[in-house]
Amino acid sequence: MRKSFIAGNWKLNKQVSEAVETSKTIKEGTKNLSGVDICICPTFTVLKSVYEITKDSNISLGAQNLWYENQGAYTGEIGASSLLDVGCKYVIIGHSERRKYLNESDEIIAHKTLSALEAGLIPIVCIGETLEDRESDKAQKVIETQFSGACKNLPADKFSKIIIAYEPVWAIGTGKTATPEIAEGMHKFIRQLIENKYTKELAENCRILYGGSVTPANIESLMKEKDIDGALVGGASLAPESFIEIVKKSQNK
Ligand code: PEP
Numbered sequence: 001m002r003k004s005f006i007a008g009n010w011k012l013n014k015q016v017s018e019a020v021e022t023s024k025t026i027k028e029g030t031k032n033l034s035g036v037d038i039c040i041c042p043t044f045t046v047l048k049s050v051y052e053i054t055k056d057s058n059i060s061l062g063a064q065n066l067w068y069e070n071q072g073a074y075t076g077e078i079g080a081s082s083l084l085d086v087g088c089k090y091v092i093i094g095h096s097e098r099r100k101y102l103n104e105s106d107e108i109i110a111h112k113t114l115s116a117l118e119a120g121l122i123p124i125v126c127i128g129e130t131l132e133d134r135e136s137d138k139a140q141k142v143i144e145t146q147f148s149g150a151c152k153n154l155p156a157d158k159f160s161k162i163i164i165a166y167e168p169v170w171a172i173g174t175g176k177t178a179t180p181e182i183a184e185g186m187h188k189f190i191r192q193l194i195e196n197k198y199t200k201e202l203a204e205n206c207r208i209l210y211g212g213s214v215t216p217a218n219i220e221s222l223m224k225e226k227d228i229d230g231a232l233v234g235g236a237s238l239a240p241e242s243f244i245e246i247v248k249k250s251q252n253k
Contacts, residue, residue: 002207004036004223004250005163005230007062007124008237009092009211012043019046022240023053029244030058035251036230039090039124040237044078051087062090062124065098068111070119080119091116092232094126094150096169106149113150117158124163124232125150126211127190131170139168140189147193156198164208165232166190171212173235180221180228183210187227216245223250 014022019042030038041062042050051061067077083091093116094109109125116123127146129139143166151159166186171178178186187208195203210222211232222228230250237243 002205002229002253004253005039005207005209006036006243006247006250007039007041007090007092007165007209007230007232008243009064009095009232009234010040010042010238011064011097011234013238014042014046016046016049019043019050020053022238023050023059025240026243027053027057027059029240030247033058033247033251035253036247038247041090041092047083047088048086055087060089061087062092063088064092064095066091066093066112066116066121068108068115070115080116080121083121084119088121090122090124090163092126092165093123094146096126096128096167096172100169106146106152109146109150110152110154113162114153114158117154117161122161122163124165124209126165126167126232128167128169128172128212134168134170139186143186143190144193147190148197151197156202159194159198160202160205162206164190164206165211166208167211167232173213175213177213177215177218177222178210180225183222184225184227187225191227214246216242216249219246219249223253229253 039060039062063083070079070081098104129142133142191203207229209230214231214233215236
């Protein structure tokens with residue numbers, strides 16, 4: 001049985017006061033919900049302030065990135081220990097915006113995933129094809145490469161902790177959500193990849209989130225699909241009311 005999971009990726013938005021207000025509203029709006037795991041992922045600089053609001057609630061804190069070393073001469077970077085220190089439980093790794101703007105490779109993503117797990121953080125590993133990949137019939141190949149790249153160094157006991165987010169790049173921030181059928185097809189494919197590399201049991205237990213223009217209007221149809229266990233929500237997580245609605249509609253899958 002896989003429990004629903006909704007994560008809000010705030011990207012580069014919200015300074016401390018707005019982040020605190022948004023967190024308070026989300027906390028209030030989700031306080032009696034138990035059939036879904038909830039996570040919000042703000043910018044590094046507001047993590048601590050958000051943690052002060054969410055620490056006694058059913059909302060967990062996640063970061064949007066980390067570096068794969070915990071300390072040392074890595075100017076400008078933040079490691080897993082620092083994220084744990086400010087209350088993080090989760091960390092997004094390999095988001096397509098980082099792959100695109102920061103040239104993050106599968107190799108780096110593999111290091112980051114292992115580093116997060118070794119420190120006790122739960123990675124939300126993002127994989128997804130571009131429109132060009134899809135139109136040239138390479139979507140599955142790209143997903144396979146990104147999946148095996150990210151999991152390259154992961155033994156089964158470590159893999160059992162991770163969450164995967166299937167985020168087609170063409171659906172992120174575009175308003176063009178993948179249809180439930182397209183998303184389900186890829187989630188099923190990813191579950192098969194997990195079974196091929198690890199075991200059927202790990203494939204059945206792994207939570208696979210969909211990400212890409214999720215809104216309160218489309219979350220229910222996505223969540224009806226057997227292999228979609230939740231969502232990584234960008235734009236619609238910025239407005240607390242819409243995030244709360246998405247969370248409520250994702251309970252008790
Ligand atoms: C994301 O940032 O991971 C995302 C899916 O964004 P959006 O919901 O805005 O498409």
